[in-house]
Amino acid sequence: MTSDPRAFFTLDLGAATTAAALVGNVQGSWRLLGSLALPATIDREAILQLLLRRVREAAPAEIVAETELPEAAADVGRLVARTTPPPTIAVIAATDARRVSLGTVADRAGWRVRGGSLDRGDRLDLLRTALDPAVEAVLVGAADPPLTDERARLEDLQALADAITERRPNLPVVLAGSVAGSITGSTMGSAGPAIPGPAVPGALVGVPALEAEKPEGGERLFAPAPNTGDPPGSALTAFLLGMRARSDDARQGVARSTSSLAAVTDRHVETLEIGFEAGLRAAAWPAPDEPGGVAILSAESVAAALFPAEADEQTVDAVLAWSTLPIDRTRLRDRLRELRLWPWADAQGDGALLRLASARVAVARLMTVTPAVSAHAAADLVIAAGGVWSAAPGSAVALALADVRRRPGACQMAVDHARLLGPLGTIEDEGERRQLLDDLRDDLLLPIGSVVLAQGVRPGRTGGRVAVRSNGDSTERDLVPGTLEIVDVPPGQLAQAEFEFREPVLVGTRGKRFAIEVSGGLAGLLVDLRDIPLRLPDRAERRRDVLADWQRPLWPGIEP
C-alpha cells in the first residue's frame, strides 16, 4: 500500500466464503467503511460492486467525496488474501511411531497428511500412497541419530525415495534427519541434485517470509531431523511451512497481523482462526529482545477444520457433545456432510447452532495440537477469526470461546468481523502494516466481551462476591461455583471488576481479592466459575439442557 489511494478493498477469498471490506482514508486515518461476506462461488466483482454501492448510498456525502469513492468497483484498488486447500504431503517412515511424529510436524505446518511406515503395509502400498495424484510433496524421515529400529531400515527408506523420484520426477521429496545424511553420503543415483530447503526466518514456529524460496520440481530437499529444535520438531515444521509459503496466504496473513497488533496495542494477543479446511492459532506478545519488538508463535492444523473432510465417529461425538439440538448420530453425520459440500449454506436456525458446535470442536482441537502456544502466558486479547465467527451473534461467539478456552485469568475477546486480518497481513512492509492496523483497530475488531475465569472455586453455596463499577454505576453479584455470571458492560466501555473470593483461587495469580479492569462487549463481562476443563453431564438430554441454559441469555432470539 502507498499513501496515494484514498480507499481500497480488502478481499479475503476463503474456501467457503468471500469477505470483502472497503477501507477509506477519513481525516488522515484509515477507517472501515463497510463489509460484506457471501458464498465463495458468487462472482467477486458483483460482491465488490454491491458493497461499494451500499457504502456510497449510506455514507455521508463528505466521506464519499473525501475518500474519492468512484461508482465502479473496478476503479478501486484491492488487497487480496486467499485461503487455498491445504496441500497434501505423504509421510513415509521406518516405524509407525516416527510416521506419527512426522505427521504431527507436517500438520502444524499446514499440510494435509497421509502416510505409511515400513512397520505396516508393503512397499507397494507406500509407493501408491506417495504417488497418489493428490500428493504434492513427500516427506521421508528418521531421527538424527537414528533410533535402533530406524537404523536397520534407512536403506529401505532410501530405496523408496529413489523409487518415488523415478516415477514422479516432478514431485518434491523432503529427506529429513538421518535419511538425508545417509543419502548425502551414499546413493544419490539418478534422483537429481540435492539442495538445501527453503530458508525460513522465525522463532519456534515462526511466520514464514512472504515469499520463501520454493523448491523446483524433482529436487530433493534436505530438512532438519524431526527430533531437532526446541521443542523437538519445530525446525522441521518451520522448514515445511516455508515450502508452502505464499505472499497472499490468508492464514499466514492472519498470523502476521496478530504480530503487528501485539506491537501496536502493546498487549499479548492470541488469534484463533477457524477455516473450512484448517485452523490457525497465533500468539504474539511484546518482546524487546526480538526483531521488531514482538515474539510470535503460530501453528496451523488440518485437524481444526470447521467441517472435516470425513466426519468420523470422534468428530460426530464431539459435535454432538456441544450441540443443543435433539439430533441423532446418523442425522448429525448427514448434516455435517452436507455442510462440507455446501459450507456457506443453511446458516440459519439449526444450521447456525450446528456451526457453532462444530466451531467449538475445531477450537478445542486447535488448542490440543498447539501445546507450545498454551505453555506461554495467557493472552490479554483473544481474537476469533474466520467466516464461522463473523456470521454468528457476537455474544454467542464469546460463550463458544469461553466454553473451550479454559485458561484461568482475564482476557478481552473480539471478532475479526470484516475479515481484515488476512488481507492486511499480506502487506509486506511491517511499518506500513502496523500503521494501518493502528488506524483500524477500533473498526476491525468487534468487541464481544471480557471473560474472567477462576480456577479452584470450591463447590458450595457461594464462592464470594464481585462488584463491577463503570461510569458511576455499580453491579454486585454473588459468585456461585459452577455457574456463568453475565454482567452487562456495553461495547467500548471500561469497567473495574473487584472480586472477593471466600477461598484462594487462581485468576492468573492465586489470591482471594482481585481488581481487574475489563472492557465491554456484546456479551458484557462473563464471570466463569465453571470447571476447568469444562465437565458436562453424560446423559444427552441433561447435557443439552445445561448447554442451552448457558446459551439462552447470550443468544437472544434463539428458539427454545
Next chain:
Amino acid sequence: MTEPPGGTGGSRARRAPGEEEAVGSWFELVAPRTLVDRSPRIRLPLSLGDEVFVAAGDSVQPGLLLAERLRHAHLEEHGRRGQPFGHEKQITVAGHEWFITGGQRHPLESPATGIVRSVDPTAGLAIDVSGNALHGVLAVGGPSRGRLEIATGADGELRPAAVDVGRAGTILVVGSRVAAETLTRARAMGVRGVIVGALSGKDQRDFEASERRQRASVHHLASFAVLVLDGVLRRPISSPVMKLLETLEGSEVAIVGDPPALLFQDPKGRIPEAPPGWVRARSGPMAGREGHWLGPAGQRRFGAAMHLEAGFVRFGEGAPTPVPLADLERLV
C-alpha cells in the same frame, strides 16, 4: 448495512396471470451452477501393476478396452520364485527387481468418446470427452455405461421391489433419494447405474460395504455407479435437470467418478435451459423449492436470530419471500 440497494421495487409487485416476470437486478449475486459442461476432461484411476492399452493422443470410443486393472496387487522380490507366472509385471525399484503380482485383472473400458490426454500409472488416465457432462457432487463405483431411463419423478423414491430384471443395462433416474437396499437390488438385476438427488451417509456406507464384498469375490462383476446430484439431505431433482434427463431418456449415457458426472452426447432436441430468473433453494428450510429471482433484499433476520444477506424470490404465485443468498442457486 441493513438496507437493500434499490432496483427491486418494480419487480416486487404482483403480476397479472400469464404475464412473464422480469428478472430482478443483481442476479449475479446468486451462486451459479453449471447445468451442462461441454467437452469435460475426466480422469480414470490407474495403479502400479495395471496394464494400459492406450497412449496419449489415441481416440477412444465407448466400450474400448483402456486397461486391465490388477486386483489385490502386491510386490514380490525377484528370485524368490523360479519363474514368474501369469498376471505379473516386473518393475525396478531403486535397482531392486520386483514382480507386482495379484489376483485377477479386470477390464477398464472407456465410458465415452474422446481423446486420451495423458497416461500415467500413478496419476491415472485423462480423457478429453467429446460430449457433455452433467455434474453431480459425488459418484460411487463406476465408471459405468447404460441406457438412461426415468424410473420416478423428481421428488420420488424408488423402492427395491420396483427394480426388476427388465431394467438390466439401464442407468435409472430415481428421484430425490434412494436406499442402499434399492441400490444392491438394482446391481443384482443388472442395472448399470443410478442417478439420484441425495444419498444419505448411512445408505452410502451400507452400499459401499456391499460393493466391497461383491468386488472381493472371484467373479468379475459388471460395473455399477451411483451419481448423487445434490448432496446428503433429501430434496427433489431440480426441474431444469429433470427436463435434461427426460430429453436424454433412451440414449446411451455414462457415469464417471472424477469429476462426478453424467456423460452424454448432444440429444436429438435442444439441451433445455433454465427459465430466465429461475432460482432454487438448495439448502435451508425451503430446500428444493424453485422460484423467480426478484432482487436483493439486504440483510434480513432469519431463524436463530441470524442476520443474513438475502434476496427476494417469488415461489409460484406467492408474495416475494426473502431467502438467504447462501441458500440459493441458479443454473448457467
